[in-house]
Amino acid sequence: xxxxxxxxxxxxxxxxxxxxxxxxxxxxxxxxxxxxxxxxxxxxxxxxxxxxxxxxxxxxxxxxxxxxxxxxxxxxxxxxxxxxxxxxxxxxxxxxxxxxxxxxxxxxxxxxxxx
Amino acid sequence: xxxxxxxxxxxxxxxxxxxxxxxxxxxxxxxxxxxxxxxxxxxxxxxxxxxxxxxxxxxxxxxxxxxxxxxxxxxxxxxxxxxxxxxxxxxxxxxxxxxxxxxxxxxxxxxxxxxxxxxxxxxxxxxxxxxxxxxxxxxxxxxxxxxxxxxxxxxxxxxxxxxxxxxxxxxxxxxxxxxxxxxxxxxxxxxxxxxxxxxxxxxxxxxxxxxxxxxxxxxxxxxxxxxxxxxxxxxxxxxxxxxxxxxxxxxxxxxxxxxxxxxxxxxxxxxxxxxxxxxxxxxxxxxxxxxxxxxxxxxxxxxxxxxxxxxxxxxxxxxxxxxxxxxxxxxxxxxxxxxxxxxxxxxxxxxxxxxxxxxxxxxxxxxxxxxxxxxxxxxxxxxxxxxxxxxxxxxxxxxxxxxxxxxxxxxxxxxxxxxxxxxxxxxxxxxxxxxxxxxxxxxxxxxxxxxxxxxxxxxxxxxxxxxxxxxxxxxxxxxxxxxxxxxxxxxxxxxxxxxxxxxxxxxxxxxxxxxxxxxxxxxxxxxxxxxxxxxxxxxxxxxxxxxxxxxxxxxxxxxxxxxxxxxxxxxxxxxxxxxxxxxxxxxxxxxxxxxxxxxxxxxxxxxxxxxxxxxxxxxxxxx
Numbered sequence: 001x002x003x004x005x006x007x008x009x010x011x012x013x014x015x016x017x018x019x020x021x022x023x024x025x026x027x028x029x030x031x032x033x034x035x036x037x038x039x040x041x042x043x044x045x046x047x048x049x050x051x052x053x054x055x056x057x058x059x060x061x062x063x064x065x066x067x068x069x070x071x072x073x074x075x076x077x078x079x080x081x082x083x084x085x086x087x088x089x090x091x092x093x094x095x096x097x098x099x100x101x102x103x104x105x106x107x108x109x110x111x112x113x114x115x
Numbered sequence: 116x117x118x119x120x121x122x123x124x125x126x127x128x129x130x131x132x133x134x135x136x137x138x139x140x141x142x143x144x145x146x147x148x149x150x151x152x153x154x155x156x157x158x159x160x161x162x163x164x165x166x167x168x169x170x171x172x173x174x175x176x177x178x179x180x181x182x183x184x185x186x187x188x189x190x191x192x193x194x195x196x197x198x199x200x201x202x203x204x205x206x207x208x209x210x211x212x213x214x215x216x217x218x219x220x221x222x223x224x225x226x227x228x229x230x231x232x233x234x235x236x237x238x239x240x241x242x243x244x245x246x247x248x249x250x251x252x253x254x255x256x257x258x259x260x261x262x263x264x265x266x267x268x269x270x271x272x273x274x275x276x277x278x279x280x281x282x283x284x285x286x287x288x289x290x291x292x293x294x295x296x297x298x299x300x301x302x303x304x305x306x307x308x309x310x311x312x313x314x315x316x317x318x319x320x321x322x323x324x325x326x327x328x329x330x331x332x333x334x335x336x337x338x339x340x341x342x343x344x345x346x347x348x349x350x351x352x353x354x355x356x357x358x359x360x361x362x363x364x365x366x367x368x369x370x371x372x373x374x375x376x377x378x379x380x381x382x383x384x385x386x387x388x389x390x391x392x393x394x395x396x397x398x399x400x401x402x403x404x405x406x407x408x409x410x411x412x413x414x415x416x417x418x419x420x421x422x423x424x425x426x427x428x429x430x431x432x433x434x435x436x437x438x439x440x441x442x443x444x445x446x447x448x449x450x451x452x453x454x455x456x457x458x459x460x461x462x463x464x465x466x467x468x469x470x471x472x473x474x475x476x477x478x479x480x481x482x483x484x485x486x487x488x489x490x491x492x493x494x495x496x497x498x499x500x501x502x503x504x505x506x507x508x509x510x511x512x513x514x515x516x517x518x519x520x521x522x523x524x525x526x527x528x529x530x531x532x533x534x535x536x537x538x539x540x541x542x543x544x545x546x547x548x549x550x551x552x553x554x555x556x557x558x559x560x561x562x563x564x565x566x567x568x569x570x571x572x573x574x575x576x577x578x579x580x581x582x583x584x585x586x587x588x589x590x591x592x593x594x595x596x597x598x599x600x601x602x603x604x605x606x607x608x609x610x611x612x613x614x615x616x617x618x619x620x621x622x623x624x625x626x627x628x629x630x631x632x633x634x635x636x637x638x639x640x641x642x643x644x645x646x647x648x649x650x651x652x653x654x655x656x657x658x659x660x661x662x663x664x665x666x667x668x669x670x671x672x673x674x675x676x677x678x679x680x681x682x683x684x685x686x687x688x689x690x691x692x693x694x695x696x697x698x699x700x701x702x703x704x705x706x707x708x709x710x711x712x713x714x715x716x717x718x719x720x721x722x723x724x725x726x727x728x729x730x731x732x733x734x735x736x737x738x
Binding site: 019020021022023024025026027028029030033039042043045046047048049053072077081082083085086087099100103104105106107108111 | 263295296297298299300301302326327328332335379380383384385386387388389390391392393394399400401402403404405457458459460461462549550568569651652
């Protein structure tokens with residue numbers, strides 16, 4: 001009987017340890033990010049991606065007659081063949097279908113400026 | 116992709132031939148390219164106790180706790196593979212590296228550690244007062260999950276004799292490592308009250324209160340009650356004169372269930388590493404906001420009502436089980452599709468939007484005959500379920516026939532294929548794609564605006580989830596022989612086989628016969644399939660009803676024939692029971708609308724491995 005009472009106490013003690021207030025272990029919180037100058041620097045680094053660089057698979061020259069990309073990851077063949085329409089523009093790389101991408105970064109930069 | 120004219124070995128030798136990209140398929144299927152070893156250790160401990168509380172009769176407490184740590188160690192050793200190159204002039208074979216893999220071996224070691232801590236306590240009270248039976252249960256449950264992993268990698272092993280990290284290259288650029296961790300928790304309270312009177316009137320009430328760490332503290336807890344009642348009419352006195360009724364029961368239930376299957380931590384703003392950029396010739400790490408938070412995210416609810424009937428008549432000559440159900444899922448956790456314009460730049464989180472109804476019935480009829488020497492049991496079942504989107508936050512469609520609201524969940528948009536263009540004259544005479552050619556699919560101009568565009572897509576009500584499923588089981592017994600079989604099928608389902616793989620030949624593959632036989636050619640213009648082309652995508656690969664196939668089928672799923680050796684024979688050799696049997700599964704298909712395609716009807720896409728035909732011979736011995 002004594003043993004059972006001890007077990008009961010252990011159960012109660014353990015159950016109070018369990019917290020549903022968890023924090024992500026692979027991400028950083030809002031407060032931590034904006035209180036650490038090093039992390040703010042990293043945030044600014046990421047903003048530079050709004051200036052696209054050319055060294056990617058979906059080279060813009062594949063949309064012109066200069067180049068041909070056999071795997072065509074940007075789906076630029078649509079442009080080369082003159083088949084681009086309002087319906088299929090979302091199938092093309094965000095170097096052409098640029099607006100959602102650009103507005104995403106405008107928002108990112110605005111968050112930085114607001115802080 | 117392997118072409119049928121390729122050879123694995125040079126003729127007359129055991130030297131692997133270099134094929135596509137100087138690879139040999141032999142090196143992919145044997146151990147030459149290395150190995151992956153996974154060793155898993157699981158340790159499970161459970162402590163439980165039952166305590167009959169002395170003060171009140173019928174009251175007891177059950178408690179149990181478990182702690183289960185586990186570890187997984189994965190070692191992946193990749194070694195270079197070789198093929199033989201033949202000199203065309205001299206005919207001499209030289210050994211060389213195959214394909215595009217590395218010249219030297221590489222190794223990765225990964226350690227996954229995790230633990231589960233689980234506690235449950237249940238207080239139960241069971242008591243009989245005369246004709247009243249009462250059962251009460253109160254419980255609490257919690258679990259905590261922790262896990263972490265780390266990973267080490269080195270390449271450029273000088274030798275493959277020692278597959279350990281320390282034997283790899285000491286050059287830092289040939290090494291890498293990674294690691295992370297995660298945690299989870301769950302808490303819930305539950306209770307149940309059962310009552311029955313003489314086994315005639317039955318009632319049950321349950322209540323759950325669930326806490327999920329995926330939601331903010333104020334939205335964390337969900338209450339999910341349910342109630343059910345049953346009436347065994349056959350137990351009533353006035354039913355005794357209908358002596359062909361052995362058992363008759365009607366029942367009904369209503370309850371609410373919760374769902375929190377969404378990504379973690381969507382209620383808080385978080386930042387994750389990524390989106391690196393090159394600044395001043397150096398790769399610098401970036402930090403980005405991982406989506407917009409939704410602090411109001413909470414439980415999705417499903418309210419289900421059910422009415423049922425169970426009956427057994429004429430000593431099993433007819434058995435009936437019937438159920439009708441209706442479910443309304445509301446506060447459905449999904450991302451909003453409409454209303455938010457792209458210029459906000461938002462990546463949206465899951466929100467509680469959407470209402471979907473699902474209703475249907477299930478009927479099982481059985482027939483038993485045990486009176487004669489040939490005994491048999493038949494059971495047939497059919498189920499029907501149809502869903503309907505009541506509210507989804509969708510873009511107001513330009514054409515009303517494109518709205519998802521009011522249609523089954525998952526119903527999708529397709530162009531309506533109405534034939535194949537015979538010649539140029541026919542193209543000029545009808546609405547067509549910009550660059551349509553003879554032999555292309557004719558898409559219907561549904562809104563009659565003279566153009567074929569996204570507005571001409573129609574919504575197809577059937578999806579790859581069947582609305583009707585059915586089956587039939589039969590068991591026969593005659594003396595020591597027994598035979599059973601199972602038929603299984605579905606109807607009101609559609610499977611889409613589009614995209615470049617089934618539709619186009621691609622540059623290396625071949626056409627399916629289903630696609631090629633009746634294709635358009637300049638000599639055969641009255642075709643049912645579009646022209647052949649080397650391209651990956653063209654007008655004919657648009658998502659259209661041409662590639663939407665009826666997924667209904669009926670298959671002979673299982674059959675088993677068995678024989679039990681007579682008791683007096685087996686007893687003599689000191690065995691209690693000896694049974695020999697032969698069984699087969701997936702033996703044949705009775706009907707199948709996708710037969711011409713050459714795929715199994717249960718195939719969901721062309722990468723899917725179909726169910727295999729298995730024939731088993733069995734001997735069952737009991738000593």
